[in-house]
Amino acid sequence: MYPNLYYAFLDLFGIDLPFLKLVNSFGFFVAMAFLVGGYIISLEFTRLTSLGVFKPNHTEVITGKPATLLDIAAQAFIGFLFGWKFLYLAINAGTIFNGENLPQSHLFSSEGSIFLGVTLAIILGGWKWWEARKNALPVPKLEKTVVLPKEHVGGILTVAAIGGILGAKLFHLIEYPEQFVAFFKAPSLNAFLGGLTIYGGLFVGGLSVYFYARHHGLKFLNVADSSAPALMLGYGIGRIGCQISGDGDWGIANPAPQPNWLSWLPEWTWSYSFPNNVNGVGRFISESDPWSVYPGYGTCLDPGVYPTSLYETSLTIILFAILWKLRTRFTTAGLVFATYLMMNGLERFFIEKIRVNTTFDMLGITMTQAELISTVLFIGGAVLFYVLKSREGKNQLT
Numbered sequence: 200m201y202p203n204l205y206y207a208f209l210d211l212f213g214i215d216l217p218f219l220k221l222v223n224s225f226g227f228f229v230a231m232a233f234l235v236g237g238y239i240i241s242l243e244f245t246r247l248t249s250l251g252v253f254k255p256n257h258t259e260v261i262t263g264k265p266a267t268l269l270d271i272a273a274q275a276f277i278g279f280l281f282g283w284k285f286l287y288l289a290i291n292a293g294t295i296f297n298g299e300n301l302p303q304s305h306l307f308s309s310e311g312s313i314f315l316g317v318t319l320a321i322i323l324g325g326w327k328w329w330e331a332r333k334n335a336l337p338v339p340k341l342e343k344t345v346v347l348p349k350e351h352v353g354g355i356l357t358v359a360a361i362g363g364i365l366g367a368k369l370f371h372l373i374e375y376p377e378q379f380v381a382f383f384k385a386p387s388l389n390a391f392l393g394g395l396t397i398y399g400g401l402f403v404g405g406l407s408v409y410f411y412a413r414h415h416g417l418k419f420l421n422v423a424d425s426s427a428p429a430l431m432l433g434y435g436i437g438r439i440g441c442q443i444s445g446d447g448d449w450g451i452a453n454p455a456p457q458p459n460w461l462s463w464l465p466e467w468t469w470s471y472s473f474p475n476n477v478n479g480v481g482r483f484i485s486e487s488d489p490w491s492v493y494p495g496y497g498t499c500l501d502p503g504v505y506p507t508s509l510y511e512t513s514l515t516i517i518l519f520a521i522l523w524k525l526r527t528r529f530t531t532a533g534l535v536f537a538t539y540l541m542m543n544g545l546e547r548f549f550i551e552k553i554r555v556n557t558t559f560d561m562l563g564i565t566m567t568q569a570e571l572i573s574t575v576l577f578i579g580g581a582v583l584f585y586v587l588k589s590r591e592g593k594n595q596l597t
Contacts, residue, residue, distance in 0.1 A: 204224060221288055223444065287315050540580025
């Protein structure tokens with residue numbers, strides 16, 4: 200396990216870069232999921248624009264204005280935060296992040312460099328002023344500009360990220376109410392970012408994208424279709440982060456020996472102990488174990504568990520390939536997204552059977568929150584698919 204990129208680079212390449220301890224492995228792969236997803240959505244927006252589904256629109260902008268005091272102050276504030284905290288930690292990572300001092304304890308503290316913060320604030324604030332002054336006109340003018348549909352991808356990703364994180368945290372707190380109470384007793388950014396539920400992110404993030412699309416005159420079903428393959432692949436990439444960091448999204452205990460019919464696979468694909476997992480869960484690694492101990496971590500699961508995050512990554516890559524093929528075969532808007540909902544629900548429902556999660560009783564049935572939501576997603580996707588197919592011809596892409 201690599202709780203952050205520092206240990207990955209050190210183990211895989213022999214490169215010692217202490218500042219990489221600031222980059223959590225899970226967070227890195229979530230960022231990669233958004234980047235890859237954005238690229239895929241951009242490709243789809245370009246394709247649908249060429250088919251006439253999405254059309255460019257016009258907007259008016261004022262050019263040649265000098266930078267306002269608020270613009271300069273906002274840029275300077277970003278520079279101060281970056282210099283005061285991140286640049287300070289990056290420069291001093293070799294001495295600060297040693298022993299059992301985890302990066303999180305420094306990142307969410309008041310520790311930092313006022314000098315570096317003020318220096319970067321002056322540099323970035325001055326840069327903002329200079330750039331605006333260089334492009335300033337004697338009299339600012341109003342110009343019409345064309346906004347291509349793919350230029351909305353950045354906005355879509357932004358609202359999806361904000362809504363997704365808030366929704367994922369909300370659903371996690373609903374699933375684990377004791378953490379909700381603990382957060383208000385001792386609130387911190389670290390506590391807020393820890394523990395996310397993917398379906399909460401999907402619902403609230405999707406709702407955010409719906410309002411964004413409606414505001415900018417984009418056809419939501421087509422936006423949803425464009426996003427479906429990206430959502431599937433992005434989910435798989437995020438699960439790579441779960442697997443590499445050991446964030447707790449693993450399966451139930453699996454002490455059984457690996458079956459002979461799976462002997463062609465490494466043993467860790469059947470049962471894995473997640474050594475040095477980022478959550479610090481399990482027993483301490485002993486000298487008899489085959490793993491090194493990373494300072495501040497050093498625990499492993501005993502017995503090993505099903506590496507469900509690995510299974511989900513494998514499955515979602517296959518499902519992404521299917522969705523990517525179907526996107527050009529379906530001619531009715533919304534069918535790709537409806538298929539995604541069914542695939543997502545089916546995949547998650549069955550993976551929950553070997554996954555660790557909190558259960559609850561509903562109508563005499565014991566289930567997890569994810570099982571309930573995945574069932575609703577599958578049924579909702581099937582109903583949407585049926586309704587759209589019954590209206591085929593009225594809701595064509597072109």
